[in-house]
Amino acid sequence: xxxxxxxxxxxxxxxxxxxxxxxxxxxxxxxxxxxxxxxxxxxxxxxxxxxxxxxxxxxxxxxxxxxxxxxxxxxxxxxxxxxxxxxxxxxxxxxxxxxxxxxxxxxxxxxxxxxxxxxxxxxxxxxxxxxxxxxxxxxxxxxxxxxxxxxxxxxxxxxxxxxxxxxxxxxxxxxxxxxxxxxxxxxxxxxxxxxxxxxxxxxxxxxxxxxxxxxxxxxxxxxxxxxxxxxxxxxxxxxxxxxxxxxxxxxxxxxxxxxxxxxxxxxxxxxxxxxxxxxxxxxxxxxxxxxxxxxxxxxxxxxxxxxxxxxxxxxxxxxxxxxxxxxxxxxxxxxxxxxxxxxxxxxxxxxxxxxxxxxxxxxxxxxxxxxxxxxxxxxxxxxxxxxxxxxxxxxxxxxxxxxxxxxxxxxxxxxxxxxxxxxxxxxxxxxxxxxxxxxxxxxxxxxxxxxxxxxxxxxxxxxxxxxxxxxxxxxxxxxxxxxxxxxxxxxxxxxxxxxxxxxxxxxxxxxxxxxxxxxxxxxxxxxxxxxxxxxxxxxxxxxxxxxxxxx
Ligand code: GLC
Numbered sequence: 274x275x276x277x278x279x280x281x282x283x284x285x286x287x288x289x290x291x292x293x294x295x296x297x298x299x300x301x302x303x304x305x306x307x308x309x310x311x312x313x314x315x316x317x318x319x320x321x322x323x324x325x326x327x328x329x330x331x332x333x334x335x336x337x338x339x340x341x342x343x344x345x346x347x348x349x350x351x352x353x354x355x356x357x358x359x360x361x362x363x364x365x366x367x368x369x370x371x372x373x374x375x376x377x378x379x380x381x382x383x384x385x386x387x388x389x390x391x392x393x394x395x396x397x398x399x400x401x402x403x404x405x406x407x408x409x410x411x412x413x414x415x416x417x418x419x420x421x422x423x424x425x426x427x428x429x430x431x432x433x434x435x436x437x438x439x440x441x442x443x444x445x446x447x448x449x450x451x452x453x454x455x456x457x458x459x460x461x462x463x464x465x466x467x468x469x470x471x472x473x474x475x476x477x478x479x480x481x482x483x484x485x486x487x488x489x490x491x492x493x494x495x496x497x498x499x500x501x502x503x504x505x506x507x508x509x510x511x512x513x514x515x516x517x518x519x520x521x522x523x524x525x526x527x528x529x530x531x532x533x534x535x536x537x538x539x540x541x542x543x544x545x546x547x548x549x550x551x552x553x554x555x556x557x558x559x560x561x562x563x564x565x566x567x568x569x570x571x572x573x574x575x576x577x578x579x580x581x582x583x584x585x586x587x588x589x590x591x592x593x594x595x596x597x598x599x600x601x602x603x604x605x606x607x608x609x610x611x612x613x614x615x616x617x618x619x620x621x622x623x624x625x626x627x628x629x630x631x632x633x634x635x636x637x638x639x640x641x642x643x644x645x646x647x648x649x650x651x652x653x654x655x656x657x658x659x660x661x662x663x664x665x666x667x668x669x670x671x672x673x674x675x676x677x678x679x680x681x682x683x684x685x686x687x688x689x690x691x692x693x694x695x696x697x698x699x700x701x702x703x704x705x706x707x708x709x710x711x712x713x714x715x716x717x718x719x720x721x722x723x724x725x726x727x728x729x730x731x732x733x734x735x736x737x738x739x740x741x742x743x744x745x746x747x748x749x750x751x752x753x754x755x756x757x758x759x760x761x762x763x764x765x766x767x768x769x770x771x772x773x774x775x776x777x778x779x780x781x782x783x784x785x786x787x788x789x790x791x792x793x794x795x796x797x798x799x800x801x802x803x804x805x806x807x808x809x810x811x812x813x814x815x816x817x818x819x820x821x822x823x824x
Contacts (some may be wrong), residue, residue: 274514274515274516274517274542276517276542276543276587276628277587277626277627277628277744277745278316278737278738278744279316279317279517279628280314280315280316280317280623280628280629280630280631280734280737280738281315281316281317281318281319281366281465281589281628281629281630281631282310282313282315282317282318282319282630282631282632282633283318283319283321283593283594283595283630283631283632283633284303284318284319284320284321284633285298285321285595285632285633285684285685286298286299286300286303286320286321286323286345287321287331287332287685287704287705288633288685288686288687288688288698288704288705289302289303289306289633289687289688290302290303290305290306290688290690290698291687291698291699291700291701291703292304292305294699294700294701295344295699295701296699296701296702296703296704297344297345297699297704298345298687298688298698298699299344299345299346299350300323300341300345300346300347300350300351300353300354301346301350303318303320303354304350304353304354304357307357307358307361307363308361309716310361310363311361311362311363312727312731313631313636313727313730313731313734314731314734314735314738315363315631315734316362316363316364317363317364317365317366317464317465317517318358318363318364318365318366319366319367319368319465319467319630320365320366320367320368321333321368321595322335322367322368322370323341323342323345323346323351324336324337324338324339324340324341324342325337325340325341325342326342326375326377327375327377327436328342329375329434329436329437329653330414330433330434330436330437330653331595331652331685332368333368333370333433333437333469334373334374334375334376334377334434334436334437335370335374335375335378336374336375336377336378337378337379338369338454338457339454339457339458348461351461352461352462355461355462355463356462359462364464364465364517365462365463365464365465366463366464366465366466366467366517366519367458367463367465367466367467368467368469369451369454369455369466369467369468369469370469371440371451371454371468371469371471371474371505372432372439372440372469372470372471372473372474373431373432373433373437373438373439373440374437374438374440375436375437375438376435376436376437376438377436378438380394380395380450381394381395381438384397384429385422385424385425387424387425390446392425393441393444393446394440394441394444394446394447394450395429395430395438395439395440395441396429396430396438396439396440396441396476397422397425397427397428397429398419398427398428398430398479399426399427399428400419400421400427400428404421406418406419406421406428407419407428407479408479408480408481408482408488409481409482409485409488410430410432410482410487410488410491411486411487411488412431412432412433412434412435412487413432413433413487413654414433414434414653414654414657415654415657415658415660415661416435416657418430418431418432418487418488419431420435430476432470432473432487432492433470434653439476440474442474442475442497442501443476443497445504448501448504448505448508449508451505451509452504452505452508452509453509455505455509455510456508456509459509459510459513459516464515464516464517465516465517465518465519466510466516466517466518466519467518467519467520467521468518468519468520468521468541469521470521470523471498471502471520471521471522471541472493472494472495472498472520472521472522472523472525472529472533473492473493473495473523474495474498474501475492475495475496475497475498475500475501476491476492476495477491477492477495477496478491479491489524493523493524493525494522494525494526494529498529499529499532499533499538499540502520502533502540502541503538503539503540506539506540506541507539511539517542517543517628518541518542518543519541519542519543519544519545519589519628520533520534520540520541520543520544520545521544521545522544522545522546522547523547524547525544525546527576527577527580527581530544530546530581530586530588531580531581531584531586533586534581534586534587534588535584535585535586536584536585536586542587543587543588543589543627543628544586544587544588544589545589545591545594546577546588548573548577549570549573549574549577550592550597552565552566552567552569552570552573553565553566553603553678559679560658560662560675560679561675562674562675562678565603565604567756567757567759567776567777568756570604570759571753571759572753574621574625574759575750575753575761578625578626578627578748578750578761579748579750581626581627582626582747582748587627587628588625588626588627588628589627589628589629589630590622590623590625590627590628590629590630591622591629591630591632592604592618592621592622592635593630593631593632593635593684594630594632594684595632595681595684595685596681596684597681597683597684598641598678598679598680598681598683598684599634599635599639599640599641599683599684600618600635601614601615601618601635601638601639601640602640602641602678602683603641603678604618604776605617605618605811606778606810606811607638607640607641609778609810610778610810610811611638611640611714612638612724612725612726612796613796613797613809613810613811613812614811615635615638615726615729616726616729616796616811616813617774617775617776617796617811617812617813619635619636619726619729619730619733620729620733620772620774620794620796620813620815621759621772621774621813623730623733623734623736623737623743624733624737624743624761624763624770624772624815625748625761626746626747626748626763629734629737631730631734632684633688634686634688634689635730636719636726636727636730637689637714637715637716637718637719637725637726637727638714638719638726639686639688639689639708639711639714640708640710640714641677641678641683641684641708642677642680642682642683642686642706642708642709643677643708643709643710644673644676644677644680644682644706644709645673646673647659647669647672647673647676649682649705649706650676650680650682651682651685651704651705652680652681652682652685654680654681655676655680655681655682658676659672659676662675682705685705686705686706686707686708686711687699687703687705687707687711688716689707689708689711689712689714689715689716690715690716690717691715691716691717692712692715692717695707696711696712696715697715697717729796732794733794736793736794736815740768741765741766741768742763742764742765742766742768742769742770742817743763743770745765746763746764746765746768746770747763747764747765748761748762748763749761749762749763749764751771751785752773752783755781755783757775757776757777757779757781758773758774758775758776758781758783758808759773759774759776760772760773760774760783760785767819767820767821768817768818768819768820769790769817769818769819769820770793770815770816770817770818771785771787771790771815771816772813772814772815772816773785773806773808773812773813773814773816774808774812774813775808775809775810775811775812775813776811777810777811778810778811779810780807780808780809780810781807781808782805782806782807782808783805783806783808784804784805784806785804785806785816786804787802787803787804787806787816788804789818789820790802790816790817790818791816791817791818792814792815792816792817793815793816793817794813794814794815795812795813795814795815796811796812796813796814797809797812800814802814802816
């Protein structure tokens with residue numbers, strides 16, 4: 274399937290729309306909003322996991338891969354969703370969590386009951402001594418990455434929460450089980466697959482981390498990961514030509530991603546990489562406060578764009594997802610220039626080379642949660658981090674300020690639809706409070722505004738669908754050293770595009786060779802195209818030229 278012409282809308286199902294009043298979003302809620310999503314013009318909807326789960330990590334702790342959690346609905350609802358979306362030209366992408374299962378999963382339960390077949394599905398090791406885990410690796414959600422099982426006198430590995438036990442991909446049965454799950458969902462009509470933290474599945478060795486860190490150098494892009502993906506591909510999605518895949522690749526490299534998402538490597542269609550979303554981590558530590566480093570953001574996006582394109586490999590394009598604070602609060606200006614900066618970020622994301630993702634709420638410029646108390650948070654990572662920072666002696670106020678900027682719950686607050694109770698999300702009690710400014714910013718209000726952010730997304734998506742240059746054109750970095758403007762060109766046959774985006778509230782002027790160019794899109798009125806382009810706060814312009822051969 275051609276992928277560079279696709280645009281994906283991501284729904285965090287728990288927070289999108291609650292049809293039955295239990296405070297959780299559900300599938301019927303989404304079905305009721307399909308017309309809204311269709312208006313945006315996207316090709317796929319990616320759903321975070323909705324299968325049975327104890328919900329310690331909101332569904333990424335899977336208890337049963339092939340049954341829908343009743344709180345989201347039923348298998349019939351999924352079938353209706355696929356059908357109704359299909360009528361609107363939209364395909365459904367599901368999330369496959371294959372690095373780990375919930376400890377409630379039947380495989381794990383059999384494993385700890387001593388069944389050797391299922392024990393080999395997981396990573397059990399002897400400790401180094403009484404009460405001492407096999408190595409010093411840390412879980413990504415805080416604390417040791419190993420948990421002791423007394424009846425086995427062994428420890429199991431969990432790179433994430435203690436309730437998320439890592440699968441043992443060295444056992445070929447694990448890959449076969451995962452392939453069966455993909456095939457099951459394909460049969461149901463699912464046409465997109467997102468593979469959760471899939472570059473962590475090959476654990477190279479189990480040595481102590483000499484830096485007393487989490488051990489990531491031993492399992493990130495591990496020694497057999499490409500082999501495992503090729504096998505999964507051959508046994509499942511690679512058998513169909515109407516499927517799109519994307520892998521989530523934490524801490525990865527361009528060299529590996531060129532393999533993961535290369536044109537003919539037999540692995541995946543595309544990758545999410547995250548380096549560009551760590552430009553506000555002080556010394557690489559997420560739990561700090563720092564304004565984002567614009568030059569670094571630019572350098573990273575440029576190197577990934579050009580590095581992937583040289584190899585014919587494909588990036589997913591995104592500034593938001595369910596693990597990130599809202600980009601508009603992070604890289605834009607969610608107060609005075611909310612609309613301008615929301616649209617500017619949309620331009621960057623939609624006009625680069627790759628597959629753009631729009632995360633629910635992004636299209637109306639929804640900002641961070643702005644919670645006042647730890648009692649409002651639900652995310653396991655945030656709650657663990659709160660406890661760790663408390664223990665280290667940090668003041669409550671400081672911790673809350675950090676969570677306010679960095680917690681994943683910032684990106685998970687319920688969708689504000691209207692002026693109704695709970696902004697029309699639920700008639701019950703929302704599982705997570707709405708963002709503080711949710712009443713001020715709603716879908717209803719944004720849609721009623723001809724100059725709203727939704728309208729900009731719609732327009733940019735339509736352009737992407739219409740124009741080969743946006744899909745297939747090459748990406749050329751521009752103004753590499755400019756301290757406030759993100760600029761690039763796209764080139765396709767006799768067509769050229771120049772994209773100029775001011776990332777700051779200060780006006781600036783840039784030099785560009787604009788002869789023959791006209792304005793394709795701008796987030797301000799009255800744009801004058803010239804070689805000295807004046808860019809107002811968060812202004813972004815897309816210029817286009819088509820050369821006609823002389824007769
Ligand atoms: C991915 C998911 C995240 C989850 C983690 C463990 O990073 O996006 O939400 O917590 O994997 O499954």
